[in-house]
Amino acid sequence: MGDRVLVGDVGGTNVRFALAKRADGKIEIEEFAKLAGDNFDTFDAALQQYFDDTGLTPKQACFAMAGPVQGGEVELTNRNWQVSAKRLCDRFEFDDVQIINDFTAMARSVPEHSPDYFEEVLTGEEKPDLPVIVAGPGTGFGVATLFPLGDDAWRVLTGEGGHIAYAPRDTLEFDVASVLMRDQGYVSNELVASGMGLEYVHSAFCEVFGRDMEDVSPEDMRKRADAGDEMFDQLIAMRAKAVMGAVGDLALANGALGGIVLAGGVTERIVDYLRRPEAIARFRERGPMSGYLANCPVRLMHDPEAPLIGAAAYYAQEMQT
The missing domain is CATH 3.40.367.20 (Hexokinase; domain 1)
Structure with missing residues (x-):
């Protein structure tokens, strides 16, 4: 993962965004922001706010969503948001968007952490x-x-x-x-x-x-x-x-x-x-x-x-x- 990828953690309460890259075998997080989900009617609006605040235009993204993911789409379990990878690519001009379950991301982080x-x-x-x-x-x-x-x-x-x-x-x-x-x-x-x-x-x-x-x-x-x-x-x-x-x-x-x-x-x-x-x-x-x-x-x-x-x-x- 030489280039930075936009990552997101989208739960029932908060939305977290950051840019991530691997350096010296460790994943580093930059441009972190936490937004309250209640402030937005859609996930797309929250993502737009992040882009407006940071001026970033990343081309790859991976979003961890609190809900069952099927075919690049998800409806959050505890929030009335429907998210589509294709729609995000079309609207924000991403080259690639991956949508995964939030606990897929949580689990995949375990081997990346030290015992501390x-x-x-x-x-x-x-x-x-x-x-x-x-x-x-x-x-x-x-x-x-x-x-x-x-x-x-x-x-x-x-x-x-x-x-x-x-x-x-x-x-x-x-x-x-x-x-x-x-x-x-x-x-x-x-x-x-x-x-x-x-x-x-x-x-x-x-x-x-x-x-x-x-x-x-x-x-x-x-x-x-x-x-x-x-x-x-x-x-x-x-x-x-x-x-x-x-x-x-x-x-x-x-x-x-x-x-x-x-x-x-x-x-x-x-x-x-x-x-x-x-x-x-x-x-x-x-x-x-x-x-x-x-x-x-x-x-x-x-x-x-x-x-x-x-x-x-x-x-x-x-x-x-």
């Missing part, structure tokens, strides 16, 4: 020739599987794994899930663990605990939990157990003994809950298969620019094949 970017959640020994699960809740719940191909090449498989059905496993969780099912119909891991579902989960907890619904921010929920409020403590604990249960399911299904990498803003804010014994049990206790994940490590990746780096790495690899 990872925080240990659960100790273990990764098997470098086996797949890695990269997953976690932010606004939504992203999931990807990273496969090593050798010679520093990687393949990423993505789908909509965050929408796998949530599996309650204790009385409180069954009670809360019953309320969610009544009100929302289908109850997914994304609904329970991600930012987009927090209001629904909060409402369900208030009903189960017999409390009035209040307007409480995630930060205040955490403060109340730390101060001894049982309801908010159990609410955060349920979300953490949902995360660890989900990645355990995914590791079993994919043979991902290369390890688990957690990502996403929600994950970072509840990392101490992920280390609680009951959350670890959700990951490891698998009946007759409990030994399978006994030595599978879980790490948390810290880098807000990870999807941008991953989009650049994905683009560089794809252009070589």
Whole structure:
């Protein structure tokens, strides 16, 4: 990747743009900007704003989008934006535009990071020739599987794994899930663990605990939990157990003994809950298969620019094949 490529990380809340290039084996980010998605009716308008602010006219781009990508097109899961690679090429005179899922980019960034970017959640020994699960809740719940191909090449498989059905496993969780099912119909891991579902989960907890619904921010929920409020403590604990249960399911299904990498803003804010014994049990206790994940490590990746780096790495690899 000798020339700079425009990269974008387009989530349910923010849009991030940058120019990326590989120098001395490392991907470097320049001309970074973060825009609030609510300020724009379309992705094209946000991209135009970036060009107006920077005066840049790049010819290649790779955009990581929070939604299922098919045929160079995507409709964002948590924002009413429809994006087409062909339309972007026509409007902005790109020579080439690649649109990928945001967790494809998140996963592809993992091999580009040094160990300093990872925080240990659960100790273990990764098997470098086996797949890695990269997953976690932010606004939504992203999931990807990273496969090593050798010679520093990687393949990423993505789908909509965050929408796998949530599996309650204790009385409180069954009670809360019953309320969610009544009100929302289908109850997914994304609904329970991600930012987009927090209001629904909060409402369900208030009903189960017999409390009035209040307007409480995630930060205040955490403060109340730390101060001894049982309801908010159990609410955060349920979300953490949902995360660890989900990645355990995914590791079993994919043979991902290369390890688990957690990502996403929600994950970072509840990392101490992920280390609680009951959350670890959700990951490891698998009946007759409990030994399978006994030595599978879980790490948390810290880098807000990870999807941008991953989009650049994905683009560089794809252009070589």
